[in-house]
Amino acid sequence: MLGTGLLKGLAVTAKNFVGSFHDPKRYTTVEYPEQPTKLPENYRNFPFLVFDGEQPIDGLRCVACKICEAECPPQCIYIIPDRDEKGRPTKKPKVFDLDVSVCMSCQICVEVCPFDAIKMDQHFEIATADRFNGLLLHREDLAKSDAYYHSIHPTEAAQVDEILAEAKRKAEAKAKPAAPAAPAAVKPPEPPAPAV
Amino acid sequence: MSPAVWFGEVGASLLAMDWTPAIASKLAPTVFPTGQTESAFAERLPLLLRDAVTGSLPEPWRWLANSLIAIVAIIVIFASLFALLTLAERKILGRVQNRPGPNRTGWGGILQPLADGIKMLTKEDIVPAAADRLLHFLAPVVLLALSIVTFAVIPYGRHLVPVELDAAVLYFFAAGAATELAIFMAGWASRNKYSLLAAMRALAQLISYELPLLLAFVPVVMLAGSLATTGIVAAQGGWLGGVLPHWHVLTPPGFAGFVIFMIAALAESNRSPFDLPEAESELIAGHLTEYSGFKYALFFMAEYLGMCALSGMAVTLFLGGWHAPLAALEFIPSYVWFAVKLLALLLGFIWIRATFPRLRIDQLTRLAWKFLVPLALINLLTGGFWVLTTHWTGGMLVVRWAIALVLVVGPFLALGRQFQARYAPRTYRYA
Numbered sequence: 001m002l003g004t005g006l007l008k009g010l011a012v013t014a015k016n017f018v019g020s021f022h023d024p025k026r027y028t029t030v031e032y033p034e035q036p037t038k039l040p041e042n043y044r045n046f047p048f049l050v051f052d053g054e055q056p057i058d059g060l061r062c063v064a065c066k067i068c069e070a071e072c073p074p075q076c077i078y079i080i081p082d083r084d085e086k087g088r089p090t091k092k093p094k095v096f097d098l099d100v101s102v103c104m105s106c107q108i109c110v111e112v113c114p115f116d117a118i119k120m121d122q123h124f125e126i127a128t129a130d131r132f133n134g135l136l137l138h139r140e141d142l143a144k145s146d147a148y149y150h151s152i153h154p155t156e157a158a159q160v161d162e163i164l165a166e167a168k169r170k171a172e173a174k175a176k177p178a179a180p181a182a183p184a185a186v187k188p189p190e191p192p193a194p195a196v
Numbered sequence: 197m198s199p200a201v202w203f204g205e206v207g208a209s210l211l212a213m214d215w216t217p218a219i220a221s222k223l224a225p226t227v228f229p230t231g232q233t234e235s236a237f238a239e240r241l242p243l244l245l246r247d248a249v250t251g252s253l254p255e256p257w258r259w260l261a262n263s264l265i266a267i268v269a270i271i272v273i274f275a276s277l278f279a280l281l282t283l284a285e286r287k288i289l290g291r292v293q294n295r296p297g298p299n300r301t302g303w304g305g306i307l308q309p310l311a312d313g314i315k316m317l318t319k320e321d322i323v324p325a326a327a328d329r330l331l332h333f334l335a336p337v338v339l340l341a342l343s344i345v346t347f348a349v350i351p352y353g354r355h356l357v358p359v360e361l362d363a364a365v366l367y368f369f370a371a372g373a374a375t376e377l378a379i380f381m382a383g384w385a386s387r388n389k390y391s392l393l394a395a396m397r398a399l400a401q402l403i404s405y406e407l408p409l410l411l412a413f414v415p416v417v418m419l420a421g422s423l424a425t426t427g428i429v430a431a432q433g434g435w436l437g438g439v440l441p442h443w444h445v446l447t448p449p450g451f452a453g454f455v456i457f458m459i460a461a462l463a464e465s466n467r468s469p470f471d472l473p474e475a476e477s478e479l480i481a482g483h484l485t486e487y488s489g490f491k492y493a494l495f496f497m498a499e500y501l502g503m504c505a506l507s508g509m510a511v512t513l514f515l516g517g518w519h520a521p522l523a524a525l526e527f528i529p530s531y532v533w534f535a536v537k538l539l540a541l542l543l544g545f546i547w548i549r550a551t552f553p554r555l556r557i558d559q560l561t562r563l564a565w566k567f568l569v570p571l572a573l574i575n576l577l578t579g580g581f582w583v584l585t586t587h588w589t590g591g592m593l594v595v596r597w598a599i600a601l602v603l604v605v606g607p608f609l610a611l612g613r614q615f616q617a618r619y620a621p622r623t624y625r626y627a
């Protein structure tokens with residue numbers, strides 16, 4: 001009958017109107033500055049440096065090997081390794097600058113870092129009045145705790161932890177045979193099972 | 197006929213009208229026009245307030261002051277209603293689309309109309325170089341003026357009728373129809389192809405929908421036996437057993453008339469889904485394209501005022517005017533009931549806007565000429581039948597209702613089937 005479609009349409013809009021007051025599935029608006037959304041885990045924008053422990057600068061995992069600086073396609077990382085008074089490298093960066101106005105978020109620095117020291121951040125509210133110094137992040141701005149890393153990329157951080165733990169275990173296992181080498185010679189390990 | 201000449205004629209006819217009943221009622225504030233005996237204090241409150249202000253003036257000045265107060269009150273009340281309506285419309289549209297609507301200005305967006313107003317007032321007023329400057333300026337003024345004069349004859353309450361005219365309904369629709377002329381003025385004076393196209397559309401729409409609009413309320417006039425709004429409201433007084441009001445919408449011809457009237461009113465006030473003259477996707481902003489700043493705001497205001505006036509007329513003609521729906525609820529002042537009904541209709545307008553997509557121009561005229569006009573004509577017959585059978589009682593009452601219902605539903609079904617034949621049901625395939 002003519003008109004039933006119109007009534008159906010009116011019912012749909014009425015349902016939406018009422019539903020928007022009590023049904024969060026319908027009313028999906030997030031009022032952003034007041035209500036921050038949880039970003040998806042895989043979101044990334046600019047890199048940051050992970051530190052372990054309490055001290056941001058002392059705890060940095062970065063050893064200033066400069067691999068990331070060399071690999072970064074737009075060359076936005078600038079590193080000066082720290083040296084102690086005798087001139088030996090302390091395996092810490094003295095300067096670690098990252099220009100986020102140049103960075104293209106490619107994540108290559110993260111891929112190449114052998115120490116899992118640099119990871120992608122999710123902090124996007126970086127608007128500033130000074131486009132030169134305001135967008136050039138220094139060592140102090142970049143250092144963020146491992147806990148923060150866990151909070152933004154939980155899955156990835158867990159994997160990284162496993163890899164680091166594995167590496168540590170291997171390092172210890174390597175260090176051990178140096179001292180008690182004899183028992184290992186007495187009892188040779190079982191030959192590996194033949195592959196099936 | 198040029199708009200200026202036309203406007204002059206309306207002015208002349210306004211002057212020529214018989215104003216004496218209105219003057220008489222204003223001169224004697226203690227005699228109430230409708231002759232009701234009981235009048236609660238709340239009912240008379242607006243009049244008492246007015247008399248408190250003007251009571252000390254000598255006679256001729258008092259009449260003038262009373263009229264001025266009525267005019268100012270109407271403009272203030274409906275201008276603030278306009279402000280609230282724009283906000284309510286945006287809020288409701290937002291909610292229907294599952295978003296909050298404006299909520300940044302003031303408490304939850306309450307001050308949004310104020311912010312809009314300030315913005316409109318501070319915008320530059322641009323007149324195109326090739327435009328007809330005088331008509332370009334006059335169009336919004338005429339439109340708003342015509343929208344406001346229609347408010348004069350609506351009975352807002354038992355004692356609140358600004359002007360009592362014997363042919364108030366005719367006056368109302370004459371002034372209301374003239375608003376489309378102002379839209380044509382705007383379109384022509386802008387010297388812009390989009391504006392002109394919009395103006396042509398507005399005229400086509402006016403001619404198409406004026407007819408069903410006028411035909412739809414004729415049964416009501418027949419039932420009430422009066423063209424005066426007060427007479428029509430008085431005819432709808434009383435209840436059947438204290439619960440069922442004698443509103444015209446509750447009779448078969450009245451109901452059909454109401455539906456046709458509301459559809460035509462949507463078209464007359466250029467509201468969605470009939471907002472072809474300002475179809476944004478096709479004509480930029482239609483006749484508003486070359487208007488900016490305060491003139492634009494006037495157009496906007498006139499559109500909403502026209503909507504309010506037509507809703508007020510629909511309330512008066514079909515929904516019992518200021519009468520309470522139940523006898524037991526009569527203690528609430530009549531103007532409150534009028535306001536409630538008016539707001540309900542306005543919310544209906546917004547609801548419809550939120551639901552339906554815009555019609556094409558051929559669909560628009562087709563709907564008017566092939567569907568609404570025949571239905572309205574048949575409805576005249578139904579109205580005549582209903583008026584002629586008012587004395588039927590008992591078993592004949594059932595026969596009366598049955599025949600009237602057949603007269604209303606039958607043509608609707610038949611015409612609807614024919615109307616739909618080529619177009620519905622449609623299947624949509626997605627690419």
Ligand code: SF4
Binds near residue numbers: 061068079115
């Ligand atoms: S972040 Fe990683 S790759 Fe870059 S300098 Fe530090 S340790 Fe080397």
Ligand code: SF4
Binds near residue numbers: 076077109
């Ligand atoms: S994400 Fe890419 S561009 Fe940005 S610092 Fe790392 S390597 Fe350079």
